[in-house]
Every structure is written in structure tokens, then in C-alpha cells.
Amino acid sequence: MGLSQIIAEVQGDPVTWAWVLGATALYLIMCAVIWAGERKKARLKREAAAGATPWLVVYASQTGQAEEIATATLKRLTDGGQVARIIDMADLKLSDLESAQHVLCVASTTGDGDAPDSVLGFEAKVMNDGAVLSHLDYAVLALGDKSYADFCAFGRKVYDWLRASGAKPYFEVIEVDDLDPVALNRWYGNLSDLGAKSEAFDPKAAYGAWQLKARECLNPDSDASKLYRVVLEPESGDLPDWQAGDLAEIMTPDGHVRDYSLASLPVQGAVELYVRAVIKDDGARGLGSGLLTHDLSVGQTVMLRTKPHKNFHTPEGDGPLLLIAAGSGLAGLNAHIDARLSVGHKANWVIYGERHPIRDGALCKALTARVQAGELSDLSLCFSRPDSCQRTYVQDALSTASDRVRDFLTGGGAVMVCGGLSMGQGVDKALRTIMGDDWADQALADGRYRRDLY
Numbered sequence: 001m002g003l004s005q006i007i008a009e010v011q012g013d014p015v016t017w018a019w020v021l022g023a024t025a026l027y028l029i030m031c032a033v034i035w036a037g038e039r040k041k042a043r044l045k046r047e048a049a050a051g052a053t054p055w056l057v058v059y060a061s062q063t064g065q066a067e068e069i070a071t072a073t074l075k076r077l078t079d080g081g082q083v084a085r086i087i088d089m090a091d092l093k094l095s096d097l098e099s100a101q102h103v104l105c106v107a108s109t110t111g112d113g114d115a116p117d118s119v120l121g122f123e124a125k126v127m128n129d130g131a132v133l134s135h136l137d138y139a140v141l142a143l144g145d146k147s148y149a150d151f152c153a154f155g156r157k158v159y160d161w162l163r164a165s166g167a168k169p170y171f172e173v174i175e176v177d178d179l180d181p182v183a184l185n186r187w188y189g190n191l192s193d194l195g196a197k198s199e200a201f202d203p204k205a206a207y208g209a210w211q212l213k214a215r216e217c218l219n220p221d222s223d224a225s226k227l228y229r230v231v232l233e234p235e236s237g238d239l240p241d242w243q244a245g246d247l248a249e250i251m252t253p254d255g256h257v258r259d260y261s262l263a264s265l266p267v268q269g270a271v272e273l274y275v276r277a278v279i280k281d282d283g284a285r286g287l288g289s290g291l292l293t294h295d296l297s298v299g300q301t302v303m304l305r306t307k308p309h310k311n312f313h314t315p316e317g318d319g320p321l322l323l324i325a326a327g328s329g330l331a332g333l334n335a336h337i338d339a340r341l342s343v344g345h346k347a348n349w350v351i352y353g354e355r356h357p358i359r360d361g362a363l364c365k366a367l368t369a370r371v372q373a374g375e376l377s378d379l380s381l382c383f384s385r386p387d388s389c390q391r392t393y394v395q396d397a398l399s400t401a402s403d404r405v406r407d408f409l410t411g412g413g414a415v416m417v418c419g420g421l422s423m424g425q426g427v428d429k430a431l432r433t434i435m436g437d438d439w440a441d442q443a444l445a446d447g448r449y450r451r452d453l454y
Contacts, residue, residue, distance in 0.1 A: 055084035056100040058092055060107040060154065062116040063247060063259060063452075064308050065179065066143055069187075070106040072201075073141075076188065077104075079197035090118040090445070094126055103138040103167070104191070107158050111421060111453065113150025115157075118311055121445040127161050134166030139194075140173045141187050151175070170194065179203070179257050207251055207303040209235040212296050213270060218362040224355050224385070227328060227362075228293045230273045235301055241266055244335035245312035245452070248273060250288055251303040258288030261332035261418060261452060262306065265339060271306070274331035274363075312416070312452045318345060319412030320377070322405070324394050324427055326353035329419025330363050332452045336416060341375055348375070349408065353382040353394040353423070360385075395426035402434045409435060414448040424453035 055077050059070035070086055077084040087096060089107070097103060110116055115123045140162070142155020152175040159173040171190055176183040181203040192198035214231040232248075234240070247259045248271050264272035277293045278286030285294060296302055314336055315321070321340065323333040330352060337348055350367060354360045370376045380401070382392040398405055409415060417427050431449070432440045443449035 053083055053085040054101040055082050056096060056103045057084055057086040058089050058103060058105040059086070060089040060105070060116050060119045060122075060158070062108050062110040062311055064310060066106045066108040066116075067310075068307070069141065069143070069184070070104075073104055073106065073188075073191065073196070076191055076196040076199055079199075080192075080195050082195050088118070089116075089122050092122055092126075094131055097131070097133055097136060100136065102194070103136055103162070104141075105138065105155075105158055105162075106141045106143065107155040108143045109148075109150065109152055109154040111425075112148075113153030115154045116311065117444045117449075117451060118447070119154075120441065123157075124441075127157070131161075131165040133162060134168075136162070136165075136167035137170055138162050138167045139170045139190065142173050142175045143179070144175065144177060146177045151177070181255070203255065203257075204251065204303065207249075207305045209301040210271065210304040211235050211301050212292075212298050215293070215296075215298065218274075219360045222356065222359045224360065225279065226277045226293070227360070228275045228277065230275050230292050232271045232273070232302070232304065233269070239266055239269065240306050242306040242308070244314055244339040245309050245332070245450075247307050247309045249305050249307055250291070252287050252291055254287075256287045259454075260288070260292075261329070261335075263331035263334040265335050267342075268338075271304070272331075274328040276328045309452070311447075312418075312450050314339060315414035315416070315448050315450060317412065317414070319414060320347035320349065320408060321345070322349050322351070322408055322413060322415040324351045324398075324415065324417045324419075326382075326394055326419040326423045327355075329417075329423070329452075330367075332418030333416060337370070337375065346375060347377050349378040349380075350376055351380040351382070351394050351397050353384065353392075353419075355383065355385040357381070357383050357386055393426060394423060395430040398427065398430040398434065405431075405434050409439075409443075414450070415443070416450045416452075418452045419454075421453045424451055 057070050057074045057077070059066045061067040074084055074086045108116055140155055140159040142152035142159070144152035144155065155175065156173055159169070163169060174183055174187050181201055184201045188199065188201055210232040212230070213233050216229045218227045218229055242262060244265065246262050248262050249257055249259050251257050260273045260275060262271060263274055264270060273292070275289050275292045278289045280286065291302060312332065321336070323336065325333050333350070340348060352364065352367060354364055357364065364381050367376065367379050371379045380397045382394050382397050384391050384393060415431070417424050428440070440449060
């Protein structure tokens with residue numbers, strides 16, 4: 001049968017004709033899919049060879065949590081065959097965004113809805129100006145804590161800025177309260193739809209059992225909340241490595257996580273924490289502090305891990321260091337003092353605030369002993385509830401010694417602040433009055449002014 005006869009037979013049979021057309025269409029679709037896949041592979045190879053990275057993973061981190069999640073995001077992308085790189089938003093340039101095709105951003109919020117300290121420069125210089133990013137697809141994971149009024153505010157700001165710049169979101173911003181594993185798994189699940197390797201988030205994987213070795217109330221006669229010194233050791237006997245400024249993160253039995261400043265160094269053989277007992281308005285104890293100061297008995301264990309907190313590592317250089325803290329915030333500075341002493345740096349000026357000089361004075365006595373031992377160059381103590389009723393706060397001490405502070409910091413010095421958010425805001429205001437906004441903003445960007453506030 002010739003070709004003309006076959007065509008005539010098909011034309012005379014509508015069912016056969018429909019089958020032929022359908023088979024032809026399916027064949028063409030399959031060819032198109034294969035062709036598109038091969039084109040994509042070729043494009044990715046070209047881009048990889050040229051150093052281009054279609055996927056950009058950006059993080060804005062204060063305590064290191066956003067960086068950790070961004071690193072896990074990067075791994076899932078590359079394990080899924082994507083070409084990607086990771087970058088700190090502090091180092092991000094508009095040109096990085098202009099050359100990328102897809103951006104995944106993990107952004108923390110600190111303070112009163114603020115950007116992390118190291119990212120303030122990017123926010124001021126890039127996000128406050130217009131950008132054209134209509135070629136870009138993106139997604140944002142916002143980390144925060146619902147106990148603060150401006151929950152996830154900076155993450156939402158990044159999302160809105162990218163959208164206003166013309167970028168197209170893959171999905172609405174995902175907000176994460178207190179590292180909620182449900183929200184994190186939603187993020188990772190969405191990534192798998194974008195070509196990342198599918199892998200569920202296990203919140204307990206990074207933790208180990210740590211045994212409570214000792215607990216001491218440092219202010220048993222205080223009429224305010226109690227402050228405890230807590231000592232823990234790993235049940236496995238294997239002590240992890242960490243450096244001054246890093247954090248201990250505990251997981252409560254119901255899955256909540258809480259961060260505490262490490263007051264010790266690994267050479268001391270244990271994790272030492274200063275924990276303020278928190279009693280809520282309804283009389284309930286704080287989840288983390290209640291566990292460490294009350295519920296846990298000596299010999300029992302808590303799930304814990306140490307984690308890097310590079311934004312609160314010791315500033316570079318060997319210049320003098322001004323350390324400012326109040327209450328349990330001294331934990332975040334204690335390890336820095338020890339670390340500097342280990343390399344011979346004794347130019348450490350501590351400004352420390354407590355409630356009462358006697359009833360809350362245990363850590364004040366320890367600092368005074370350090371001065372007497374020649375470990376501190378100077379010590380300024382402030383008390384908010386003395387018997388004299390002449391209340392002073394750490395920001396008052398800064399203002400009183402403004403000329404000396406100015407000489408100290410312009411002479412190659414750096415400043416570190418650890419403690420409550422309101423204290424940190426008062427210190428920031430005093431420093432800006434003494435040194436000027438330009439100095440404060442640049443020092444934050446350069447890491448010569450570091451804060452760990454909660």
C-alpha cells in the first residue's frame with residue numbers, strides 16, 4: 001500500500017486519525033521536554049564553568065541561626081544538582097543580585113524589629129535605594145520570636161523590598177517562631193519543589209545529653225529574681241570546641257530552644273552559664289530558665305549543643321577592650337576576658353551593672369578580685385537598687401566618663417555589650433552621644449562594636 005493510500009484510509013477513519021494526531025503530539029511533547037532538559041544541563045554547565053551561580057543563598061544572622069539554616073539550604077540545593085553559592089548579607093552587593101536568577105534569603109530580626117548588626121550597612125546603602133530585579137525569583141525565610149512586638153519584621157522587610165524591586169516570589173514569606181520545626185519543614189518542603197534534595201528537618205539531631213554537675217544561687221538574699229551559676233558536662237565525655245562569644249543552646253522536653261551565653265572556655269572542661277530565673281505574670285517559670293534553675297536536679301541531663309556566634313566573637317586586633325554588661329549578661333563577657341588574658345591582653349575595662357551591691361553583689365566581688373589580681377585595667381560598678389536610692393546604670397557610667405570613653409575608643413579600642421535589650425539601647429544612645437552616629441554605624445559594620453542583647 002502506497003503512502004497516498006494510507007493517508008486516504010486514515011482520512012476516512014476519524015478514530016484512527018485522532019490516534020495518529022495524539023501520538024504525534026505526545027512524541028513532540030516528549031521531544032520538547034528532553035530538549036529543554038538538555039538545554040538546562042548545558043546552561044548550568046556553562047554557568048558553572050564561567051563562575052556564575054544561578055542560585056544565591058543569602059543570610060542575615062545575629063546569633064548564627066540564620067547562617068546555619070542557610071548552610072543547610074545550600075546543601076540541599078547542591079545535593080539536588082543545582083549550582084548555588086552562599087553569602088552573608090553583610091557582604092552582599094546589588095551586582096550579586098543582578099547576576100543571579102534565584103535568591104533564597106534566611107533573615108533574622110533582632111532588637112525592636114531591626115536588622116542584624118552586621119547587615120545595617122546593606123540595609124542603609126542598598127535596601128533604601130531603588131533596584132531593578134525583575135529578572136529574579138526569590139523566597140524568604142524570616143526567623144523571630146513572637147514574644148517580641150515586631151516579630152520577623154526584618155525578614156518581612158527583605159521580602160517586601162525584593163518584591164517592590166520587581167522580583168517574583170515563589171511563595172509568601174515563611175515566618176518561624178522560636179525555630180518551630182513545622183515552619184522549617186515547610187521551608188525545606190518548598191525547596192524540594194524547586195529542585196533541592198528532599199530531606200526533612202530533624203530538630204534533635206544536633207543535640208547531645210549534658211549532665212548538670214553543679215548549680216549555685218548567686219543572690220539568695222535578693223528581693224529580686226534569683227541569678228544562678230550553672231555548670232554542665234557532656235554525658236559522652238567528649239567536650240566540643242567553642243570560643244569566647246559562642247552560645248549554648250538547650251532544648252526543653254517540649255521542644256522549645258533557648259540560647260545562653262557561654263561564660264567559660266573549653267580549657268575549663270565544662271559549660272558554665274549564668275541564668276536568671278524568670279517568673280511570668282501568671283506565676284509560671286520560664287521554659288529554659290525554669291528547667292536549668294529549678295526542674296533539673298544535679299546528675300540529670302538536658303539536651304544541649306554549643307553553636308558559633310561569630311557576631312559576638314572578640315574584635316580583631318590587640319587594642320584595648322571596653323566590656324559592658326548588666327546582670328546575667330556578664331556571662332557573655334567573662335569568656336572574652338579569659339581569652340584575652342590567655343594571650344596577655346590585660347587592657348580590659350569592665351562596666352557592670354547589678355541591682356544591689358550586697359544582696360546581688362557576688363559577680364561584682366568576682367570582678368573586683370580580678371582587678372586586684374591585675375587581670376582588669378579598670379572596673380566601673382553601677383547599682384540600680386542601692387540602699388542610698390541613688391540609682392546608676394551602665395549608660396550613666398559611660399556618660400560620666402565620656403572623655404575617657406572617647407579616648408579609649410578612638411585609640412584603637414573596641415566595645416562589647418551583653419545583656420537585656422533595654423540596657424543595650426541605653427548604652428547605644430550614650431555611645432552615639434559620645435562618639436557620633438557615624439562612628440557607631442561604622443564600628444558595627446567593622447565589628448569593633450559588638451552586641452549580644454536579649
